[in-house]
Amino acid sequence: MLTYWNNYPTIQNKLQTVCSLIEERLKVENPDIQDALIEMTQAGGKFLRPAFFFFFSDLGNPEKQDSDQLIKIAASLELLHMATLVHDDIIDDSPLRRGVSTIQSRFGKDIAVYTGDLLFTVFFDLIIETMNASEYMAVNALAMKQLLLGELNQMASRYNSKGSVENYLNNINGKTAELFSLACLEGAAFGQTSPEIATQASEIGRNIGMAFQIFDDILDYTADKKELKKPVLEDFVQGVYTLPLLLAKEAQPDVFSPYFEKGSQVTLAEAEEVMKLVIKHGGVKQAKKYAQRYTNDALESIDRLPKSDTRKALKKLTTQLLIRTY
């Protein structure tokens, strides 16, 4: 999906190098697993996290930058993301990810557990190579922890009929926004911008990540299966209650409580009813307002960055991300 970056040839070029580096680092003894990992990398998403990293590093002074270091850090961000995806797919029992069979559907859960773990170690290899001795080691470890705590809390609160908007926002802050924040922060820091820009970058990344995840959760209610390439409604059936539902439930508790009471006994047909009710009672509309608010916060902060072509591109990209249909 690096075609997504056709209008940003410099970024696209760097992302291609990141992709090659990841493939190189995923060499393992077992050829099947290696192939599956490389296929996963190539079928990959948009490499959004490395891309944001490079946008922010572009705000710095190129003469002070170590381009090899930047490529490796960008790769570490994608690997951390991939590791959690491999583990996510175990939990969701997902047959497909980005149109390609998941590691767990090909090799079983057991191999997927260790494959995800292995990706974590490749992530650590890269950050040790590039930032050992710096405070960013601890920043990375903390980000990884927040990410996992977000996932863990989401899991632990499944089928929780008392799930709140606040709890949801907390969880996505950990599981998604943290890594976007890290990507932007590290881009600014290792791109040798200023400490002020690094702080702004971290905040911008967090807002983008929040908006991104909310938007993703909205898609479960609006996109059709073919377009999304993953089964819609799976979150609800699995007891993961996302923002549109939580907001609709807040507005009309009596309408939704019968469905919540069913817990894991809920049927797919009932899930479809819930989907329609969420839309009817404004859940999607309200959730879009949340996404919009985080996007606006991000855009306003971007406006406060030093004026440059990069700032312009960043603004365009951020706006574009929130009108995506896939």
Next chain:
Amino acid sequence: MLTYWNNYPTIQNKLQTVCSLIEERLKVENPDIQDALIEMTQAGGKFLRPAFFFFFSDLGNPEKQDSDQLIKIAASLELLHMATLVHDDIIDDSPLRRGVSTIQSRFGKDIAVYTGDLLFTVFFDLIIETMNASEYMAVNALAMKQLLLGELNQMASRYNSKGSVENYLNNINGKTAELFSLACLEGAAFGQTSPEIATQASEIGRNIGMAFQIFDDILDYTADKKELKKPVLEDFVQGVYTLPLLLAKEAQPDVFSPYFEKGSQVTLAEAEEVMKLVIKHGGVKQAKKYAQRYTNDALESIDRLPKSDTRKALKKLTTQLLIRTY
């Protein structure tokens, strides 16, 4: 199980501190998961890896040591071990570990995946706090990778009727011996011994780890269920072919090939037949010779360490480990 160290009060004392530190670091938002993790720590094994770490650090100069650092590194070793145990239990579908319900049997595989991941991050937190900027960061990342590759290769070669002794030794070198080697190496290094002793320590640890794992695999064939606290024979039914079987098969291929051909269709009754055949054809006896060889190598290297009470204790412990019945 820290009672195992009753005859080594100084070590026991340090291990108690390690145990408390681990509990402190396992504070997570979800009280159920936190309780389960703390229970796992307390029900814990013998804390063998931290113990070997301390034995080797005791060979150094106490005046040059940072005792807080040593406790943290010892804890990191146990946490890395615990992380792989939590993920192992997912794969083995184990209901019990050390007599306590496993994370996966209590909370499901999904939570167990993230809980194991979380333990990896706590491991990284500790090594970043204690050895950031040192070459030992990369040593740890590599050890973790070898450990996972060992597990992954073992998984990927399940039900492989061509499984060889060499392949088995490779896998246990990664999945078990690597961490014992790291424990001894880090004990020597952070205990401020000499580079020569550190090299010896690493080798001793590796030999102890090899012997330890072989011995563990022998127990599947000899111990009774109650004593072991885990279902015997599970390895065979799950297609993990360990040393006693591989050696018996090498000696009598015709006897064993019918069972191997059944692959995952093998029944528990057939597994019991295999167990008897392995013993009958000398598999256990031959495997014990392998364990003995690694133990002897370890003991000979220990003899080359500087003469001290610690050396004496280390020798005693190593010998004792290989006559354990649990």
